[in-house]
Amino acid sequence: MGDIQGRHLIVSALKNGTVIDHIPSKSLFKVISILKLENIHSQMTFGTNLESKKLGSKAIIKISDKFFEQEEINKIAIIVPEAKLNIIKNYEVVEKMIVTLPETIVGITKCFNPKCITNHEKVTPKFTVVEKSPVSLQCQYCEKITVEEHFNLI
Amino acid sequence: MTAKSLVSISDYKVEDYNRILQLASEFEANSYQNLLHGRVIATLFFEPSTRTRLSFESAINRLRGRVIGFADIGTTSSTKGESLHDSIRMVSGYCDLIVMRHPLEGAARYASEVSSVPIINAGDGANQHPTQTLLDMYSILKTQGTLQNLAITLIGDLKYGRTVHSLIMAMMNYNPRFYFVSPPELTLPNEYKQILTKHNIPFSEHTDMQEVLDISDIIYMTRVQKERFSEPMEYEKTKNLYVLKNSMLANTKENMKILHPLPRVNEISMCVDANPKAYYFEQAKNGVFTRQAIICHLLGIKI
Numbered sequence: 001m002g003d004i005q006g007r008h009l010i011v012s013a014l015k016n017g018t019v020i021d022h023i024p025s026k027s028l029f030k031v032i033s034i035l036k037l038e039n040i041h042s043q044m045t046f047g048t049n050l051e052s053k054k055l056g057s058k059a060i061i062k063i064s065d066k067f068f069e070q071e072e073i074n075k076i077a078i079i080v081p082e083a084k085l086n087i088i089k090n091y092e093v094v095e096k097m098i099v100t101l102p103e104t105i106v107g108i109t110k111c112f113n114p115k116c117i118t119n120h121e122k123v124t125p126k127f128t129v130v131e132k133s134p135v136s137l138q139c140q141y142c143e144k145i146t147v148e149e150h151f152n153l154i
Numbered sequence: 155m156t157a158k159s160l161v162s163i164s165d166y167k168v169e170d171y172n173r174i175l176q177l178a179s180e181f182e183a184n185s186y187q188n189l190l191h192g193r194v195i196a197t198l199f200f201e202p203s204t205r206t207r208l209s210f211e212s213a214i215n216r217l218r219g220r221v222i223g224f225a226d227i228g229t230t231s232s233t234k235g236e237s238l239h240d241s242i243r244m245v246s247g248y249c250d251l252i253v254m255r256h257p258l259e260g261a262a263r264y265a266s267e268v269s270s271v272p273i274i275n276a277g278d279g280a281n282q283h284p285t286q287t288l289l290d291m292y293s294i295l296k297t298q299g300t301l302q303n304l305a306i307t308l309i310g311d312l313k314y315g316r317t318v319h320s321l322i323m324a325m326m327n328y329n330p331r332f333y334f335v336s337p338p339e340l341t342l343p344n345e346y347k348q349i350l351t352k353h354n355i356p357f358s359e360h361t362d363m364q365e366v367l368d369i370s371d372i373i374y375m376t377r378v379q380k381e382r383f384s385e386p387m388e389y390e391k392t393k394n395l396y397v398l399k400n401s402m403l404a405n406t407k408e409n410m411k412i413l414h415p416l417p418r419v420n421e422i423s424m425c426v427d428a429n430p431k432a433y434y435f436e437q438a439k440n441g442v443f444t445r446q447a448i449i450c451h452l453l454g455i456k457i
Contacts (some may be wrong), residue, residue, distance in 0.1 A: 117264045143162065144259070
């Protein structure tokens with residue numbers, strides 16, 4: 001329970017919005033990119049390299065006045081399946097959300113196969129999730145499997 | 155788009171395989187019919203091919219369909235930079251079905267999404283070539299009388315050979331025993347071995363083909379290509395180990411047949427050709443009947 005104080009600080013700082021917690025530090029910028037947070041104009045705070053008993057080192061994102069649809073938040077599941085969301089309303093956690101890996105991943109990462117049609121024409125890459133941990137994705141076009149270390153986010 | 159296509163061997167289930175093979179035998183008995191009269195079929199070969207294109211065109215001509223298309227990308231707008239998307243959208247307005255070969259993997263799947271008519275994948279790079287697999291299955295069925303419980307030996311390049319991978323996936327449904335013979339550099343990828351293990355399909359790996367020739371019902375030869383080896387010396391050392399000679403067939407089973415997707419280079423010695431167990435040219439001929447079956451199946455034509 002070592003991070004109670006830290007969590008308290010973060011939660012109390014946000015009046016309404018979403019806290020994304022339990023992000024491994026190395027994945028913070030990928031999460032920002034997948035959720036396209038650069039297009040959101042409300043207040044945001046990013047913290048990284050924070051102490052975490054579970055992850056060793058974690059990152060956290062706080063976004064004011066932003067509430068994600070489940071489908072939207074599931075997009076980060078290929079990078080951070082362990083992430084948790086706290087929905088804050090009037091300084092209180094009113095709901096907790098977990099990310100769930102969808103069966104199909106559309107337009108998040110590129111296919112690693114240089115001879116795949118998706119890397120030559122304007123085709124949105126589509127994958128079927130074949131393994132959940134660690135995540136591996138089978139391209140619905142070339143049928144090759146892309147593993148986590150080859151993810152190349154769009 | 156809603157048109158039903160044949161892009162990958164996994165698009166079909168056992169019932170579909172059986173249906174196609176049944177139709178193929180009907181076409182073999184009666185190959186010249188009027189079934190495609192008034193239909194136009196496009197054969198788009200963005201990458202050259204001899205056997206596949208000619209056997210498709212023969213299949214269509216024998217059923218009195220008309221063929222449009224190209225055998226060489228040099229004569230098309232692709233050289234002007236036209237996208238595959240635009241080519242397929244346009245051609246699907248000109249014909250009832252598209253047969254295509256393309257050097258990029260996944261090209262046929264993408265085409266099936268943008269086309270308003272069915273697509274038959276006649277090869278997309280190293281990925282899929284489902285009509286080859288179906289004609290291989292038809293050849294096995296025809297020579298063995300069944301697809302069930304056969305000892306199938308695959309020899310040569312098992313790592314990159316798309317025909318090998320698709321044949322394993324399709325034949326897996328018929329309780330086979332597989333023998334895989336290859337140089338250590340070209341063994342079957344783990345993902346396929348894992349699938350076989352998961353489905354309790356027995357298999358073993360060998361480097362010497364003599365060990366398994368005499369216990370096989372089907373010998374499926376493939377080409378060991380020089381460019382697959384990082385060390386030219388390794389190629390020189392192994393190339394002659396994977397050449398089938400007539401003298402090696404003396405004690406093979408009566409019912410055994412030798413298949414090869416062709417083209418052959420030197421992996422089957424010419425002296426084998428006269429042996430009644432050599433079946434590869436018949437196999438290529440079976441491609442016409444199998445493709446007639448696939449075309450009529452996709453167009454919903456009753457025979």
